[in-house]
Amino acid sequence: MTHDLMIEARGLRKSFGPTVALDGIDLEVPAGAILGVLGPNGAGKTTAVRILTTLSIPDAGSARVAGHDVVREAAAVQRNIGVTAQDATLDEVLTGRENLVMIGRLSGLRRAQARLRAAELLDQFDLVDAADRVLKEYSGGMRRRLDLAAGLLTRPPVLFLDEPTTGLDPTSRVRMWEVIRGLVADGVTLLLTTQYLDEADELADRIVVIDHGRVIANGTSAELKTQTGGARLELTLSEVHTAAAQVLAPFVEGAVHVSHDGRRLRAPVRATTGLASTVVRALDDAGITVDDVELRQPSLDDVFFALTGHPTEEPDNADLEVARS
Amino acid sequence: MSLTTAPAPAASPATPRARPTRSRGATQRFRDVVVLTGRNLLHIKREPLQLSDVTVQPVLFTLLFIYVFGSGVVLPGGGSYKDFAIAGLLAMNLTTSSMGTAVGLSSDLGSGVIDRFRTLSMWRPAVLVGRSLADLMTAVICSAFVGATGLLVGWRPDAGVASVAAGFAIFLLFSYALSWGCACLGMVSKSAESAQGIGLVILFPLAIVSNALVPTEHMPVVLRTIADWNPVSAVTTASRKFFGNPNPSVTIHAWPMQHAVLASLLWSVALIAIFAPLATALYRRRTTD
Numbered sequence A: 001m002t003h004d005l006m007i008e009a010r011g012l013r014k015s016f017g018p019t020v021a022l023d024g025i026d027l028e029v030p031a032g033a034i035l036g037v038l039g040p041n042g043a044g045k046t047t048a049v050r051i052l053t054t055l056s057i058p059d060a061g062s063a064r065v066a067g068h069d070v071v072r073e074a075a076a077v078q079r080n081i082g083v084t085a086q087d088a089t090l091d092e093v094l095t096g097r098e099n100l101v102m103i104g105r106l107s108g109l110r111r112a113q114a115r116l117r118a119a120e121l122l123d124q125f126d127l128v129d130a131a132d133r134v135l136k137e138y139s140g141g142m143r144r145r146l147d148l149a150a151g152l153l154t155r156p157p158v159l160f161l162d163e164p165t166t167g168l169d170p171t172s173r174v175r176m177w178e179v180i181r182g183l184v185a186d187g188v189t190l191l192l193t194t195q196y197l198d199e200a201d202e203l204a205d206r207i208v209v210i211d212h213g214r215v216i217a218n219g220t221s222a223e224l225k226t227q228t229g230g231a232r233l234e235l236t237l238s239e240v241h242t243a244a245a246q247v248l249a250p251f252v253e254g255a256v257h258v259s260h261d262g263r264r265l266r267a268p269v270r271a272t273t274g275l276a277s278t279v280v281r282a283l284d285d286a287g288i289t290v291d292d293v294e295l296r297q298p299s300l301d302d303v304f305f306a307l308t309g310h311p312t313e314e315p316d317n318a319d320l321e322v323a324r325s
Numbered sequence B: 001m002s003l004t005t006a007p008a009p010a011a012s013p014a015t016p017r018a019r020p021t022r023s024r025g026a027t028q029r030f031r032d033v034v035v036l037t038g039r040n041l042l043h044i045k046r047e048p049l050q051l052s053d054v055t056v057q058p059v060l061f062t063l064l065f066i067y068v069f070g071s072g073v074v075l076p077g078g079g080s081y082k083d084f085a086i087a088g089l090l091a092m093n094l095t096t097s098s099m100g101t102a103v104g105l106s107s108d109l110g111s112g113v114i115d116r117f118r119t120l121s122m123w124r125p126a127v128l129v130g131r132s133l134a135d136l137m138t139a140v141i142c143s144a145f146v147g148a149t150g151l152l153v154g155w156r157p158d159a160g161v162a163s164v165a166a167g168f169a170i171f172l173l174f175s176y177a178l179s180w181g182c183a184c185l186g187m188v189s190k191s192a193e194s195a196q197g198i199g200l201v202i203l204f205p206l207a208i209v210s211n212a213l214v215p216t217e218h219m220p221v222v223l224r225t226i227a228d229w230n231p232v233s234a235v236t237t238a239s240r241k242f243f244g245n246p247n248p249s250v251t252i253h254a255w256p257m258q259h260a261v262l263a264s265l266l267w268s269v270a271l272i273a274i275f276a277p278l279a280t281a282l283y284r285r286r287t288t289d
Helices: A045-052 A074-078 A096-106 A111-124 A140-150 A170-185 A197-203 A221-227 A244-251 A275-285 A300-308 B026-046 B048-054 B056-069 B081-097 B099-110 B113-118 B126-153 B161-188 B192-208 B221-229 B231-243 B260-286
Strands: A005-016 A019-030 A034-038 A060-065 A081-084 A158-162 A189-194 A206-211 A214-219 A231-237 A264-269 A290-296
Touching: A005 A045, A005 A189, A019 A034, A019 A045, A019 A060, A019 A189, A019 A214, A034 A045, A034 A197, A045 A060, A045 A158, A045 A189, A081 A140, A096 A111, A096 A140, A096 B026, A111 A140, A140 A170, A170 A189, A170 A197, A189 A197, A206 A221, A206 A300, A214 A221, A214 A300, A221 A300, A231 A244, A231 A275, A244 A264, A244 A275, A275 A290, B026 B048, B026 B126, B048 B056, B048 B081, B048 B099, B048 B126, B056 B081, B056 B126, B081 B099, B081 B126, B081 B161, B081 B192, B081 B231, B099 B113, B099 B126, B099 B161, B099 B192, B126 B161, B126 B260, B161 B192, B161 B231, B161 B260, B221 B231, B231 B260
Parallel strands: A034 A189, A034 A206, A081 A158, A158 A189
Antiparallel strands: A005 A019, A005 A060, A206 A214, A231 A264, A231 A290
């Protein structure tokens, strides 16, 4: 199945002086899939992306992107990738349109092609009004969208997005998610890094969790959640009923916890198909009516804590979106 | 630690790709250079304050030197200081303004834009060539301001149009060569500010310890020897020859003063031959991690 892999990394290592950024990382992304690389600040996400996008050379290991070696065939890789780095990589003094046309031309598009494609992207990313303003007047969210557009000029089959929403306000973030989902619908292969667990959950088919330069877990979002602790069933009864806990007992794993007022019940369960219906039906048969039922999956925050023994860092509020003027 | 991802979800039919129509080699390289030169020229247009080095400063220097120094300098062999000074003022202004290359490259390296360029399949040295060509344009502007100010205050070349043009051209070539040296400086300095600081320390003495603004014959022997062999002196002497202006240095026996045009060309070619490959190598080193 190797030929189906659009991104493939084997044993990537990279140190900066005494600091080990990557300590042997393997990654595989099949064509058309979205891989979320999740990890806290300093886990090695950006270093991995820099190697895969030919910006950095690994100390050991190898990587192929779109079938080409990232070190020996860098130019071929560059023709197949679009990159949106964590830090702004566009020209502040140029307008949005000028930036896109410039990058299109430098990617080998003819002038007319570059202009046409720039106009399309400005439209697609809702930047038409700002197209002829210089970047200094752009807000953080607009910059990120333009940076993303800059990676799409040649319609590359493989995209790398390094923390595409870090520092954005919640509205811009959700908007960015929509944009990313739209891209994926076009069939591109995407590698996305994030410190936000909900972002990986929202966007990625599969998630690789890295910490201190190593892969510590991988799987689908659901698999990861299952790996680290089960689901919880939470019920709210219409009125207090002493038999409720007994009725529940056969369906749960472990003790049923009843709240002080006796109306709320909580118990660990193994999430199986139709579990909530079955429980509600059993309670109903016992003449107990239910106001609210919820089967809670553990959050990816729980997962990360279980895997690493430390919580993910709080997102840095210092660099929240500020319209630079 | 290996991991395997699930079978690929069937990729939806890809949208038609606007594949780069790529003719690798000279055409694409030329295009990359044109695009980046254009980008740098847009910077100049958008931030005209950057231009004060090559507009306000040349006018100011020309007026100050002609009226302040000009009142005290007596030229050996006679002639008006105004006529003597213009070639020297070109030397002074073009030498110091070549620092713009160091500052521009250094600030590009400090921003993320170079990383973006590096993920594109463009010709890497186009970043340097595009910068040097844009800076050549600013050098043209700079010489135009010096020339125009000179004409306003009474500078009169005594030669044909082609010869006067050659006098400017030989300076522009030298300034282009110097900007490659400055490109190296930009590559090794940590920030645009430090590039500017170091550049001034090198370029200012280079411009001053020469025959640009005063004749060298009354200088102390050591300074005089340095000045007579300074490439700036050779170019200034060559330019004065082309302008048909007072040119006391032609009586000096130092080889570059006797063969000023040839010396200027040799200096310029040598500087480019040394610094262009060096700048390219430094750029690769600076942008590889």
